[in-house]
Amino acid sequence: MAIFEGLSSKLQDIVNKLKGKVRITEKDIKEVMREIRMALLEADVNYKVVKDFTNSVTEKALGSDVLESLTPGQQVIKIVYDEMTALLGGTTAKLTYSSKPPTVYMLVGLQGSGKTTSCGKIANLLRKDNKKPLMVACDIYRPAAIKQLQVVGSQLNIDVYAEENNKNAVAIAENAIKHAQRNGYDPVLIDTAGRLHINEELMQELRDMKAKVKPMEILLVVDAMTGQDAVNVAKSFSEELGIDGIILTKLDGDTRGGAALTVKTVTGKPIKFASVGEKLNDIEPFHPDRMASRILGMGDVLSLIEKAQESFDEKKALEMEQKLRSKGFDLNDFLEQMEEMQKMGPLDQLLGMIPGFDSKAMKGLSVDENRLKRIKAIIQSMTKKERSNPDIINASRKKRIASGSGTEVQDVNRLLKDFEQVNKLMKMMNKKGKRGLKGMKNMPFPF
C-alpha cells in the first residue's frame, strides 16, 4: 500500500537504485532529487524547505568529485545524509541552566500538541540529574487541565504549583516563582494553555508572562504529525514570542516527522527533546544525526545501544557471561533477559532501530507483546528445579505448567523448543567468540 510507506523506505528504494551504478550522470541525479523531493513532501516537510534542501544537495552532488568517484552512489547518499543532519541541527542541544536559580522554562504550543505530558516528562528527566523540579499549572482555560498536571505530578511524585480559582495565568506563574525561591525548587516548568498562534489575546498573555517570569528558555511543543502549517506555527511563535528550543512529540507514531525538518529550518532553534511514547519516561534528547539516519533507513543504532545500556545492568551481564561459560543458559536466565528487554521499551520500537531491519518488511510483522507476557507466565509457573533443568519437564509437568499459567500445552512446548534453540545458539557463540555475552549485550532474543 503506497500510503503506508514511510519516507525511510522510499529513500531506501532510491538509495538502492543508485547503489549498483558505477557512474552517475547529471540526469541520474536530477531524477533522484525529484524522488527525494516527492518523498519529503509526502512526509510533510514544508515545500520551501524541500526546495532548498534538494537544491543544495543537487549542487553538491553535481561537483566533479562525486561524478568521478568510484562509488558515486554512496557519495550521493552521504551528501543527502550530511545535508539532512545539518538541516536538523548538527549536534545535540541541551537545556541551559540559569546561573541564578531557579531556572524557569515555559512550555508553549497549539492545543493538543502534548504540552502537559511533555512538562511531566522533562521534569522527570531533570530530576534524574539531581534537580528538584516544580511544575506550574497555568492552563486556566481547558477543563481539568490543572487536574491533569496534578495527576501527572502525583504519578511522578513531583510537586505541582496551582491556584484553582485564580483566572490570571501570569499572576499564577509569578507566584509560582516566589514559591520556588522560598522552597528551594529548581528548575520551574510552566505548563501554559494551548493556543492558536493567530489568537492575538492569548499570544499577548504569553508575552506578558515572559516579561514577568523571565524564562531561561521558552520551549515550543510541536506534534510530529503536523502538516504544512508547521511552518506558520513555528514562524509565529518564534517571531511574536521568541523561542529557544523545540520539543517534538508523538514521534512514536508512523509519521516520518517532516515537521521536524520544517520547524528547525524555519526557527533556527534546536529540537531539544523527542517524545516517543505514552509512558512518562518515554522522552529522549533529540539527536539530529540519528533522526537523519532514521529517515534515510540507516537505522537508529546509537539510540538502541544507549537504551540497552541504561536498562541493562553491567553486573548482571557479567554474571550471565560467567554462567554461560561455566554451565550454560537456563530458563531463569531466559526470563531475566526478557525482563531486561521489556525495560527497554516496546519491542517494535526497538526493532525499528536496528539497521537493516527493513521498515517495509516490518509492516504486518507486529511484535506481540502479549506473547512475551505469556512466555513470562509459563516460566513463572515452573518450579525452580524445572527452570534450571528443563530436561526434567515431562508430559504431566507440562500439563501442570500450562494450567498454572493459563496457557495450552502447545505453548509450553513451543517455549521449550525456542529455548533449546537459543541455548544451541549461545553455545555456538561461546565456542566461537571470546567476546562473550558482555560484548554483545543481550543479543539473542528468540522473537
Add this chain to the structure above:
Amino acid sequence: MGFFEKLKKGLTKTKENLIGKIDNAIKSFTKIDEDLMDELEEILISADVGVSTSMELIDNLRESVRSKKMKDPKEVANELKELMKNILLEKKYEQKPEQEKPNVILVAGVNGAGKTTSIGKISKLLTSQGKKVVIAAGDTFRAAAIDQLEIWAKRAGADFVRQREGSDPAAVVYDAIVASKARSADYLICDTAGRLHNKKNLMMELNKIYRVIKRELPQSRVETFLVIDATTGQNAVNQAEVFSEAIDVDGIILTKLDGTAKGGIIFSIYKQLNIPVKYIGVGEQIDDLKDFDEEMFVNAMFAE
C-alpha cells in the same frame, strides 16, 4: 456571528492560501504551460492537499485543458476549483436510520486531536434538541481526562458514566450501555483514549469496545467517528485507514479548523479513503461544532 460567517472567517486563511494563491498565480501567467501547472501543484501541496491527490488533480486539469481546448489561464483556475469542489461533493455523510434506543456514537482518534472537546460539543448539540444523552468516560488512560469530560457533560446537561482512572474502557462502556437502557436515553456517546494508530494493542482495545457495543446493542444505530486535527499532515490518511479497520469509521470530525492555512487534508481523505466528514469544529466555544455541509464548505471556501 452566525455559523456560516464563523466558518467563512475560519476558512479565510485556507482560502487565502489555496484559492487566493491560485488566483494570484493565474494572474502572472499569460498562457497555459507546464510552469503554470507546476505552480498550481505546488500551491495544492503546500495546503496539505497531499502529493498524490494534488498530482491527480493536476493530471485531470491537463486533460480538461486538452479536451476543452482552453487558452486562457483564468479558465484553468476555474476548472481546478470545479475539480476540487467535485471531490467534496462526490461523497456525503449518509445518516443511517434510527433504530432502537439508544443511538450510539463512538469517538476515537490519535492523542490531542480533540475527542473530548468534540464530545462535549456533540452532546450540547443533541441535548439542545431535547435529546437525553449519556456520556461514557472511556478515556481511562490520560490523566484527568475523565474530569475534563465530566465538566463538558455538566455544561451540556448530559448524564455521565465513569469508573476510576486505569479501569478497562470496555467495562466503562458496558456500564454506560446498561445505564442508557435503564434511563431510556436517546443517545449514548462513548469517549476513548487517544491512541496512535500504529500501536497494535491499543487498536485491539478499541476494537473490543466496538465489539461490546455491537454485541450489547445489536438493534441500535451505531455511528463511529474519527477525530482528525485539521493541522495534521498526510499522516491523517494513515490514521483514517487504520482506525477504519478497528471500528469501521462512518465519518470524520475535523477539528481546529479555525486556524490558519489548513484543512487541505480534507481533499486527500475524500479522494483516497472515501470517508465523509460529519462534523467540523471551528472554535473553542461549546456551539462551535456543526454538521458538515459540503455545499456550505465549498461556498465558504470558494466565495468571492
